[in-house]
Amino acid sequence: MTTRQVLVTGATGYIGGRLVPRLLADGFTVRVLARSPQKLTDVPWAPDVEIVQGDLHDADSVRDAMRGIDIVYYLVHSMRASGDFEEEESDAARTVAEAAEAAGVSRIVYLGALHPDGEKLSRHLRSRVAVGRILLASGVPTIVFQAGVVIGSGSASFEMIRHLTEVLPYMPAPKWVRNRIQPIAIRDVLFYLRAAADLPPEVNRAFDIGGPDILRYGQMMNGYAVEAGLRQRPIASLPVFTPWLASQWVNLVTPIPRSLAVPIIESLQYDCVVQETDIDGVIPPPEGGLTGYRKAVRLALAKMRDGAVETSWRNSSVDGAPSDPLPSEPDWAGHTVYTDVRERASTANPASVWRVIEGIGGERGWYSFPLAWALRGWADKLVGGVGLTRGRLDPDRLQTGDAVDWWRVERLERGSRLRLRAEMRVPGRAWLELSVEPGEQGSGSIYHQRAIFFPQGLPGRLYWLSILPFHGIIFSGMVNRIVLEAEAETQAEAEAEAANAEQPEG
Structure with missing residues (x-):
């Protein structure tokens, strides 16, 4: 049997950095495309993959990275709070779509965002929806997973919940704390991403994915408090907290910088729950079922206590931060x-x-x-x-x-x-x-x-x-x-x- 060749974009990120070693363990040959390959110098799996330098906005480098590839994982998304990132993300998606079709790629796998229908979406959610549509129209069989809040050690959403709960004995909160959310454990996101590599070519659509629990954001905070051995926090919903003001608040009382807090909070302005469960007919749930919220928190806390956090939001690029290396x-x-x-x-x-x-x-x-x-x-x-x-x-x-x-x-x-x-x-x-x-x-x-x-x-x-x-x-x-x-x-x-x-x- 010929070993399948996989290209992973976003391998320096939170999801991609965890997916790569799992693909290697399952026998795939992995190539990663990175704008800054030096970020991968010290990761334990670096010797086992082919690392190529390139930018998703550079058609030549993307075409070179696609040569001989069977499956492409598209795991990049800008978390910038400013600038014309929507058009930039769409341009990158079109570049990848065209290169994948020209190279004869057999499947594209994209991790998008869970979102409600019929609502005026935030710029970040709107951009992720647009990227998914571009990839689905590429001519290459594509699956788009639409996930909500990801719970795992080191995820930005989990860290925001953790620090808000631990720092504040009383939580004055925006009205979105009463919105319904369907979180999903990082282990289940990785399960779906890995399983997508084995899908037949006729699967070409978007699927909602989420864990078994539908909670309000306030319930998620107090669920964390119980698992962390803290008393539950009284939460007051205040209509004066606009998304901008809430992002300033999160920036001040948690390690999450404002540039990252803005897109996270904007995505919480709606009920974000799974609207269809068609994925069960394509990829059956993992053995033992999907991971509940409280168990996902428990697992994340155990990873943190053991010092076994694989990847973290901390290592994501910061909007506006200098990125040029020190000149010689x-x-x-x-x-x-x-x-x-x-x-x-x-x-x-x-x-x-x-x-x-x-x-x-x-x-x-x-x-x-x-x-x-x-x-x-x-x-x-x-x-x-x-x-x-x-x-x-x-x-x-x-x-x-x-x-x-x-x-x-x-x-x-x-x-x-x-x-x-x-x-x-x-x-x-x-x-x-x-x-x-x-x-x-x-x-x-x-x-x-x-x-x-x-x-x-x-x-x-x-x-x-x-x-x-x-x-x-x-x-x-x-x-x-x-x-x-x-x-x-x-x-x-x-x-x-x-x-x-x-x-x-x-």
Whole structure:
């Protein structure tokens, strides 16, 4: 039997990043199309797939990616809160549809959005419906799954429910908390996506999919509270909460940035429930049935406790955040560039220093002036940025493309160098680079720290000058605390080894 070739778009996202290893486990040969392949450098399945660089708006790169492909998974969707993303998404869908038909692809699988009929949809829901229609009209057998709120560890919808419930003892809420929603567990979404690869060619239509429970949003929050061991929250529906105002509220009290909160909240303005169950006649439910909401929450919480979250909304691109990598230093000529460079020799071994570097951010913080970092994080939140509350996915280990508070891991040379690109709202582009090398004569280590800022016009220059007085406190504090932390770890290791050596054998 010939191994089937699969192309996955959106493999750097929440759904795609979980689907790829499952396709590999089932024997498919997988190719992924990524605009930024470096984001996949450290994922565990990277060696087992073919990674090609390309953009869905570039017809040539899409055609190249389609060669020899049997099944295409279309798992991309812009979560931007501004701009003409509707036309851009339709253009990308048309590019994929035309390339798939020309390449003789046997099936397209698209994950769209559950939506009511006869309503004036939000721009994001309208765009997803339009993409589905373009793919269905491609001439290639296509299945469109229309899903609502996805519940799983790391999903944006689940994280919004979790943080709203945990942070607020009392919930003043928009009137949409009384709307009916049919959530679906991430494991069931993946089940349907995988099963779609085996469908006969005559299946060419959209299907609603959802879990077994129909709930109001307020019930979902209190269902989470029960599973998390919290008391249920009183919820008051307030008509003054417009979608825009609600997104500001979510931005402030949860890690979800405003750019992501807006499309999520806009989609909650309607009753979003399954209107037909025709999918059962095409793909029978999984063994044991679909996962109920409370069980889905329980499974997500267990994954979080075990540190086994595979993918997260945190690693999605942020609307408006700089995405260009740090230029090589020869390219700096002719540009205004501000830097803050520091280094410190240390008795700590390089491995200890690296562990401190790789564990920076999140709950451990930034090793200097916590109040200043917190205030800067809140300031970023107030202007719609990600702030500090986004945290990090794994407390000890990073991957290229990971989010770390308001930073993004741009380059990772494990054991020696970490470069972070700022995604906070600043008038320019900023990076923070932390590195370690062995000390002279191989004794101890040397810790290097470099902040780099490319200002944008006069506001960028004024911004750098305004924070310059704080650099002596913040950046020097970082150097001192990171080195002290690493030295304490090295000392503890030496004492443990000495204690073990003193113990008599057997």
